[in-house]
Amino acid sequence: MEHPARTLTARLLASRSLPRTDPQVRRALVDEAFRAELEARLAAVGLQLIDNPYAEHVAVALADDVHEPVFGAGREYAASNIGLTRDQIALLVIIWALIVLPKRERQVNRQKLIDDGQHDMFGQEAPLPHGEEVAGSLSEASLLADFAPVLGHKTYVQGKLLSRLAQLGFIERRGGLIFEGPLLDVLLDYRLLADRIIHGTLGEVLAQAGHPLPDSDGADEGL
Template identity: 50%
Template sequence: MSTHLDDAALLSAELLARRWLPRQHPKVKRALIDADLWAATQERLAQVGLRLIDNLYADHVSVALLRPAETAVFGEAGLNSHNNIDLPRDAVSLLVLLWALIVLPKRERQAARAASIDKHGEGDTQNDMFGKDKPVPTAASVSPLVSYRALLADFGVQLGKKTRLDTNLKRLENHGFIVRKGEDITEGPLLDLLLDYDVLAPRILQGALGDVLAQAKELQASLPLALTQPALAETDDGPEDTAPEENQGEA
């Protein structure tokens, strides 16, 4: 059997080995401007039930299961669960909250800056085949930071207090959803790739979390304290809980 690997096979192999790659990676950059390479990579991944996922608003690309492969891999029970990476319910709630605090304002800033650039005639089009008429700023340049201490102060009780919050933040970091930078939490490679913005954004903005965001916006003309304020004094939780209530609701 031939061991020669073409560019599509090499890109597929690197994605499988590393889980995600930056859009500025040489192989990814080439795939984004070479429709044949992109199609060939998708075809290679499809042979093992995967697809290449890209988002113009994210700084990375990754892979995910094709829909027809999901049932075979996870079964009906897995598809009906609230997630397929074995996150506990409070970790899923934390993930959705951080997505709302980071991705929603990031998208707003990207759209606003792209519109401003277009209005003033700075730049023409994206340099990849998925570009729009208006250039979109990179996620790293506009993605907000969430203060850990403010997150604990604002939502610690709902998320199981300090011990449980720390445990779930570590889980999310290991899965590539967030990055910890000292006392700050920022967007990880997969936060804006594996969570569907078109599905999740309306549910958040029109649901209970939307009310929280709206109330905070009225008070501060911005998003909640965890997004806008510097680190607060350490919250005194009393004895640390080892686990949240069993039936804690999802965000």
């Protein structure tokens, strides 16, 4: 007989991420006992469930206390534990800033409208906004024009950087546009990155390139 928590654990390990709309995932998000069993199964093998209510997917990642035993003390993984190079990480952060930050602003604004009752008299019971209504995309040609000169030439960025990020599930490339992949929002910590990017050097670089970022004030309420 199928055991739902066992099955969901195996599916997460096999797929790395699953959409929040998946029936078993939805159960894990609302059923405390089921979630506790899922988390216990993951913890038994040194993993944890990563769930950001604003993201469209959930994922699994190493538990904090096993980073050292798994990757060793040599710090080879200090920049990335999935083998990303420095320029791939740089491009990943740029794409995250250009897609996720504006998306989060739209999500928060939509949620505020719902909470104010302007869209639905029962708005406070509505799920957080996801999907096409808040999704964004980025022109690949524009990204290359603005950042390929500092990351390498166009062919290198397309063939080595973007292709690797797509392969790992951080982005999706369709029709000359870059879309958020299943792991982009859920694995990069918004609370850690947003303020540093918006008010840091990268925010100034993006603004100079014609990509001004939204203000981070209140953009992570409820997380």
